[in-house]
Amino acid sequence: MPSIHIFTKDLRPGMYIVQTGESWRDKPFLYAKPGRIGSKEEIAEILRQGFLEAFYDPDRSEQPKEGEPDLLASRQVDLPEPKIPLREELKAQEIAYTNCVDSMQHIMEEARGGHLDFKSAEPLMSDIVDSVYRNSDALTSLSKIKTHDEYTFAHCVNVSIFSVVFGRHLGFAGEELQRLGMSALFHDIGKMRVPPTILNAPRSLTSNEFAIMQKHAQIGAEMLAELPGIGDDILSGVAEHHERYNGQGYPHKKKGRQISPFGCIISVCDVYDALSSKRVYKEAIPPTKALSIMYGMRGEAWEPGLVELFIKILGIYPVGTPITLTSGLQGIVTHSNPQAPLYPQVLLCRDRNGRHIKPPASVDLAQQHEFQIIKALDKKTVSFDVLSILTEESVPHSS
Numbered sequence: 001m002p003s004i005h006i007f008t009k010d011l012r013p014g015m016y017i018v019q020t021g022e023s024w025r026d027k028p029f030l031y032a033k034p035g036r037i038g039s040k041e042e043i044a045e046i047l048r049q050g051f052l053e054a055f056y057d058p059d060r061s062e063q064p065k066e067g068e069p070d071l072l073a074s075r076q077v078d079l080p081e082p083k084i085p086l087r088e089e090l091k092a093q094e095i096a097y098t099n100c101v102d103s104m105q106h107i108m109e110e111a112r113g114g115h116l117d118f119k120s121a122e123p124l125m126s127d128i129v130d131s132v133y134r135n136s137d138a139l140t141s142l143s144k145i146k147t148h149d150e151y152t153f154a155h156c157v158n159v160s161i162f163s164v165v166f167g168r169h170l171g172f173a174g175e176e177l178q179r180l181g182m183s184a185l186f187h188d189i190g191k192m193r194v195p196p197t198i199l200n201a202p203r204s205l206t207s208n209e210f211a212i213m214q215k216h217a218q219i220g221a222e223m224l225a226e227l228p229g230i231g232d233d234i235l236s237g238v239a240e241h242h243e244r245y246n247g248q249g250y251p252h253k254k255k256g257r258q259i260s261p262f263g264c265i266i267s268v269c270d271v272y273d274a275l276s277s278k279r280v281y282k283e284a285i286p287p288t289k290a291l292s293i294m295y296g297m298r299g300e301a302w303e304p305g306l307v308e309l310f311i312k313i314l315g316i317y318p319v320g321t322p323i324t325l326t327s328g329l330q331g332i333v334t335h336s337n338p339q340a341p342l343y344p345q346v347l348l349c350r351d352r353n354g355r356h357i358k359p360p361a362s363v364d365l366a367q368q369h370e371f372q373i374i375k376a377l378d379k380k381t382v383s384f385d386v387l388s389i390l391t392e393e394s395v396p397h398s399s
């Protein structure tokens with residue numbers, strides 16, 4: 001069996017650490033001293049020295065004792081490269097994504113009137129899962145490139161996209177992955193029972209209004225529980241998406257492993273999309289900034305390692321992010337690099353004088369060290385149309 005990546009916070013005595021041959025220059029925080037972890041004190045020392053990640057060999061490791069928790073963050077699996085190029089999947093999903101948001105708006109508004117048609121969303125979810133399997137970067141980037149007036153409905157679709165991508169990396173597949181997506185798609189269905197004056201208030205809510213708003217998680221789970229055949233995992237995901245690892249969430253102040261895997265995953269994706277979306281009372285925060293805010297919540301809002309893994313999957317600069325490089329060039333991230341997140345693949349589209357680069361040039365920053373990212377750009381301020389450039393026929397194929 002190949003070695004398995006783990007965050008050092010999740011190490012336990014008996015695990016056999018292996019040396020992967022990675023250079024310390026590429027992975028300065030990788031603990032790579034081979035051998036069996038002897039004690040909790042040894043783990044404390046590894047953490048004290050600042051190591052964040054390690055690889056262990058499950059075959060040479062002692063098996064966990066009965067009742068030891070299966071940490072979600074330890075379940076991560078490596079995935080194959082995308083099956084089709086980003087450009088192709090973007091073109092296929094550009095209209096489909098908007099249609100999906102419109103369909104979800106219809107389903108949720110009908111639910112406001114008392115008729116909740118959960119089943120009619122299943123084909124939408126199947127299409128999302130299929131797209132994620134072909135090239136997950138297409139829908140994750142479209143969700144941030146496209147803007148919608150109606151936040152609530154686009155948010156539900158976006159959270160389901162991120163949950164499927166995240167869940168797949170955590171080892172969910174098949175029916176279970178589909179159910180995770182459905183739970184995420186309906187995670188805010190309870191908001192259809194919140195008065196629109198509170199739901200769409202362009203200001204801070206009063207404490208009384210906030211208390212009403214907070215009920216949406218429990219109400220949503222109750223709305224779904226009235227339907228036949230909705231699994232407990234789906235209901236838990238909806239009910240627990242505002243619970244927090246440190247017990248400071250709502251509605252039941254659950255903590256740690258009391259929160260279901262679906263609840264944990266949807267919670268991460270919910271916060272990411274909420275931060276990086278425009279609301280009636282705030283502008284969108286660029287995805288890179290949103291991820292850095294979430295990194296500051298690590299180990300508190302979510303179990304140790306979970307949000308770090310989410311960032312690793314999306315990349316510090318998620319696909320679709322416009323960026324400026326050291327030389328004054330501007331480009332768009334087209335492929336993240338989980339092994340070296342600061343060095344993704346980029347499509348250069350503006351030279352240092354702001355002139356078009358025709359056709360855009362594909363650069364792998366991990367290979368061409370003369371280019372480095374200075375900063376992610378706010379999509380409102382860039383002078384080019386990200387989606388048009390990513391879908392141009394002349395753009396070199398990049399997976």
Ligand SMILES: [Fe+2]
Pocket residue numbers: 187188216217241242270
């Ligand atoms: Fe919510």
